[in-house]
Amino acid sequence: GANAIAFIHAAKTRGVIIDRVPSDEHGQVSVDAMAERLQHADDVALVSLTHVPTNGGLVNPAAAIGRLTRAADVPFLIDACQSVGQLDIDVDEIGCDFLSATGRKYLRGPRGTGFLYARTSILDRVTPSQPDHHGSDWSSTDDYTFVRGARRFEYWEFSHAGWLGLGAAVDVALDLGLDRIEVTVAERASQLRTMLTDLGLTVYDEGLQRCGIVTTASSNIASTDLKAALSSRSINASTTSAGSSRYDVERRNLPNMLRLSVHCTTTVDELKRAIAALTSILQN
The missing domain is CATH 3.90.1150.10 (Aspartate Aminotransferase, domain 1)
Structure with missing residues (x-):
């Protein structure tokens, strides 16, 4: 729901066109339909996929979609909020440029925490929508410079206790395997x-x-x-x-x-x- 509302808002305010790729006979996103959409890659600004939807129990074929987006050179964002912590995820195998996760679900971490993975090769192709002076340096009176790496997407204000709790939850998951x-x-x-x-x-x-x-x-x-x-x-x-x-x-x-x-x-x-x-x- 949060993803849909954000994209609908972008459609209303920025002229974004939402193209919902249909499901296949198994209920998961249709890889064939995605491949068809990406034949016109110049018209595609982003492929966004929910790895594990909030209902229905399915795991979408993220790696298959990633192979398509890499071949088409289209940015790929994956919402892994309900898969991180229960699935063994490898961003290189998936081939995503961004992966978002939350702490409160299968990681069993604190509510209000999460993380964003950003592939280094995508950073110069995208711009944070609301940078602040943590993710950017106020480099001159009328200009700023993004910091190196994915920290440009972070904000100055965050809960240090929540961050430590998230790290502890990740450590437990890694220890279990x-x-x-x-x-x-x-x-x-x-x-x-x-x-x-x-x-x-x-x-x-x-x-x-x-x-x-x-x-x-x-x-x-x-x-x-x-x-x-x-x-x-x-x-x-x-x-x-x-x-x-x-x-x-x-x-x-x-x-x-x-x-x-x-x-x-x-x-x-x-x-x-x-x-x-x-x-x-x-x-x-």
Whole structure:
């Protein structure tokens, strides 16, 4: 939702044209459709991709898109806010020029923190929209100079405690091993999807590769009520809405869904406990 609103605002204020590339039969972004768009690369200012959408459980084929953008010499921005911390990500393998991430999701770091990766080769092709005197030097009375590297996108004001907390969360993830985290998360999510299906609930996840975000819904009980009932049993869940993923909601005519996210710390016993709670809620 934040990405969409930012681009819509750019369309309204700067004349940007938004071209939404369709999904393929698996629900992920169509690589073929992207390749077709990039045949006219001179008309493309940026390719922006959400690696893991907020709902639907899929992992978009970022590396395949990266190969296309590199061949076309088009800047590539990837939103990895929900993939960093659960997937083993390599920016060189993906081929992105920018990658954004947040601390509060799968990194399990402080809210209000995040980071931006910027490839060195892209820096002279882009301009920060609102530079300050941290990312730029006031080099003369009427001019300024960007500092070297990606720090030009940073601002002077930030939370030092939050920054240290984010670093600690990253250290934990690296110590556990992102390759191990990815395998464990995928296994737990697959187990949960099977359990939900066996319970008679619809699982709405798509994609050839799926992640730790699992979405479901009941035809009899609203997802917000399911979330509240689970919360009363000390089981954390969230719900999705059109405001955060309108493109997908309208494409598939999705209901508000219950979102159950697993992590490498999630145990099989916890999955069974959640399913037992859902069974009890649905039967009463």
